[in-house]
Amino acid sequence: MTRRLVPALAVLALLAGCSDEADPSRPVGDATPGVLRVLAGSELADLQPVLDDAAKATGVSVKFSFTGTIEGAEKVASGAAEQGFDAVWFSSNRYLELVPEAQKRLGTPTKVMSSPVVLGLPAAKVKELGWDTKRVGWAEIAAAAGARKFTYGMTDPSASNSGFSALVGVAAALSSSGSALDAARIDAVAPQLKQFFSAQTLSAGSSGWLSEAYQRRARGEDPGAKVDGLVNYESVLLSQNQPEPLTLVYPSDGVVTADYPLTLLTSATSEAREAHRKLSDHLKNADVQRKIMDTTHRRPVVPQVPLDPKFAVKDLVELPFPGSQSAVDGLITSYFDQLRRPSRTLYVLDTSGSMQGDRIEGLRQALVGLTGADESLAGKFNRFHGREQVTLLPFNSSAQPALKYEVPTNDPRPILDQIRTTATSLNASGGTAIYSSLRGGYDVLREQISADPDRFTSIVLMTDGENTGSEDIGNFQVFHQGLPQNLKGIPIFPVLFGESATTEMEQLAKMSGGKVFDARSRSLTAAFKEIRGYQ
Numbered sequence: 001m002t003r004r005l006v007p008a009l010a011v012l013a014l015l016a017g018c019s020d021e022a023d024p025s026r027p028v029g030d031a032t033p034g035v036l037r038v039l040a041g042s043e044l045a046d047l048q049p050v051l052d053d054a055a056k057a058t059g060v061s062v063k064f065s066f067t068g069t070i071e072g073a074e075k076v077a078s079g080a081a082e083q084g085f086d087a088v089w090f091s092s093n094r095y096l097e098l099v100p101e102a103q104k105r106l107g108t109p110t111k112v113m114s115s116p117v118v119l120g121l122p123a124a125k126v127k128e129l130g131w132d133t134k135r136v137g138w139a140e141i142a143a144a145a146g147a148r149k150f151t152y153g154m155t156d157p158s159a160s161n162s163g164f165s166a167l168v169g170v171a172a173a174l175s176s177s178g179s180a181l182d183a184a185r186i187d188a189v190a191p192q193l194k195q196f197f198s199a200q201t202l203s204a205g206s207s208g209w210l211s212e213a214y215q216r217r218a219r220g221e222d223p224g225a226k227v228d229g230l231v232n233y234e235s236v237l238l239s240q241n242q243p244e245p246l247t248l249v250y251p252s253d254g255v256v257t258a259d260y261p262l263t264l265l266t267s268a269t270s271e272a273r274e275a276h277r278k279l280s281d282h283l284k285n286a287d288v289q290r291k292i293m294d295t296t297h298r299r300p301v302v303p304q305v306p307l308d309p310k311f312a313v314k315d316l317v318e319l320p321f322p323g324s325q326s327a328v329d330g331l332i333t334s335y336f337d338q339l340r341r342p343s344r345t346l347y348v349l350d351t352s353g354s355m356q357g358d359r360i361e362g363l364r365q366a367l368v369g370l371t372g373a374d375e376s377l378a379g380k381f382n383r384f385h386g387r388e389q390v391t392l393l394p395f396n397s398s399a400q401p402a403l404k405y406e407v408p409t410n411d412p413r414p415i416l417d418q419i420r421t422t423a424t425s426l427n428a429s430g431g432t433a434i435y436s437s438l439r440g441g442y443d444v445l446r447e448q449i450s451a452d453p454d455r456f457t458s459i460v461l462m463t464d465g466e467n468t469g470s471e472d473i474g475n476f477q478v479f480h481q482g483l484p485q486n487l488k489g490i491p492i493f494p495v496l497f498g499e500s501a502t503t504e505m506e507q508l509a510k511m512s513g514g515k516v517f518d519a520r521s522r523s524l525t526a527a528f529k530e531i532r533g534y535q
Contacts, residue, residue: 031086035061036275039081040089041161042066043207043233044260046296050288058278068159068205068533069095071378077101082265086272091115091161091233091258098325107264108273110280113289113298116255116316117165120237120246121229125150135252138173139192146195150228153202153210158332158381159533161258162207166231167335168328169256170196172319176253181322183330190339197340202227203456205533207236209515218243222513224489233258235297238310254317260298329377337386337409343535344389344448344455346441350463350497352396355428359464359498366524367392367423370532371416374525382529384419386412389455391444392422395437396430397469402444433469434461435476438508442487449486457490458535461508462524464498473504480511488512493534495519495527 029037044064055061065085067075073096075081076088082105088096093109096102119141126132129144144150155163172181174189202217202224204210214230216222219242229246230237240246262283264276282288289300293308300307307314322328349363372383384390386409394400403422407415438461445457467473480488491514494505498520509516515534519527 037085038087038089039085058282060275060279069161082267086268089262094321107266109261109263111259111261112283114259115233115235115298116257119249123247126247137253138251142192142196145199151199151201152229153227154231156533159205165256173253193339215242224513238297250313254319342387344457346391346459348461349394351394352432354465360428362524366528369525371420382532399437399440431468432465434467435471436469459492462495466501
């Protein structure tokens with residue numbers, strides 16, 4: 001296990017030494033009396049009002065810096081987290097505790113609240129399925145999903161704990177072993193897992209964006225197909241009230257619950273330890289617990305605060321968590337390479353003259369990283385997956401020929417090497433015909449979707465400048481409005497880089513149901529890795 005983390009340590013050490021790398025999970029400043037610097041999961045942002053009150057009551061302020069569960073585990077394991085943080089606060093410490101290098105750096109935890117990961121569907125869909133009058137287990141839910149009786153959205157399990165918990169929970173329940181998952185049990189339930197994940201039609205790198213995208217589609221504001229429900233935290237589902245509140249389906253055979261332990265690092269100073277103690281005591285005060293329950297829809301952890309009636313099922317069965325890091329890593333790898341619907345991604349890449357020098361080299365390295373060159377744990381899960389279709393469409397004054405690849409599950413290395421060779425051979429010259437090139441990409445996708453429609457499909461557009469082609473954003477909007485639904489609903493993920501036109505890129509994301517990623521003050525590699533959670 002130690003050997004596998006060595007590349008991660010090197011990567012993290014490199015990032016820690018780059019002053020121009022704007023990493024959202026970098027340290028938030030030097031140690032300051034009365035300030036607890038916390039590396040956290042992004043879903044905790046909704047606690048800010050509670051923490052503002054805590055600062056007034058205790059004199060302890062929290063400075064958050066957000067990261068994903070697995071990326072956070074790497075930072076803790078490598079010691080990088082100790083360089084700028086006093087504590088970590090993820091939805092669970094279970095994965096961290098499976099990594100010896102991370103586990104030994106964890107100090108005192110304080111569980112603050114809890115929220116199980118469950119399924120939320122509209123009341124009419126629950127009634128249609130016959131689940132309004134009885135509890136059902138994950139096997140029945142998986143069978144209904146496999147028959148496409150409902151569809152759902154879920155976050156990427158390598159980027160967000162809600163998706164991670166859902167993957168672990170479904171696999172543990174279907175194995176019916178009553179003990180921790182291992183590779184053999186995962187293989188045994190793979191057919192049922194594949195059934196369940198066949199109904200996933202929306203992915204995201206964060207629970208918040210997933211919820212927002214679901215609502216936009218329900219209101220008809222995004223062109224993507226409507227999604228019936230969500231697999232997410234109970235707290236997120238209870239706050240979902242548009243276009244209607246969701247009915248929560250609590251599987252009878254169990255769930256995986258987030259318990260949100262605010263955890264000191266063993267390297268924390270005495271001042272940080274005292275700040276942690278004060279804050280922990282305050283957060284477990286009955287009145288504060290009640291406020292957390294009321295405002296964030298998470299369950300209290302102190303017995304003197306009774307559960308609100310909105311929590312329809314009080315006593316939940318907690319499913320066993322995998323007993324080793326290798327089991328978890330194998331489950332996540334199987335999810336991408338075998339279990340979920342495969343991906344199709346079109347990369348529309350600016351290779352104009354303004355990309356010469358460091359910019360084109362940054363683009364090369366971003367693509368090379370996705371071929372497996374990034375050997376960190378998070379990088380391994382961000383690579384191009386088995387069964388994935390990858391199309392590179394470089395452009396300058398016009399679009400170049402599309403370069404198409406399909407990554408096999410068995411022995412993917414030759415194809416990944418081909419993509420790497422193509423990436424390293426990209427050169428910069430010419431103008432910047434953004435919109436005619438983007439429009440041309442739909443011809444490629446039209447042919448691919450016609451041959452194989454059942455895939456997650458997305459477009460990544462990377463450009464470092466303003467459009468110099470004959471077609472402008474207005475022309476493209478007219479073109480996009482005339483597309484058939486299966487093409488119109490493909491999300492575009494523009495990457496802001498260099499002098500790219502921010503307003504126009506935001507328009508592209510909005511009209512397609514996509515999301516803008518900013519690489520102007522961080523590397524393209526970081527942006528491309530983040531996008532993977534949405535594909």
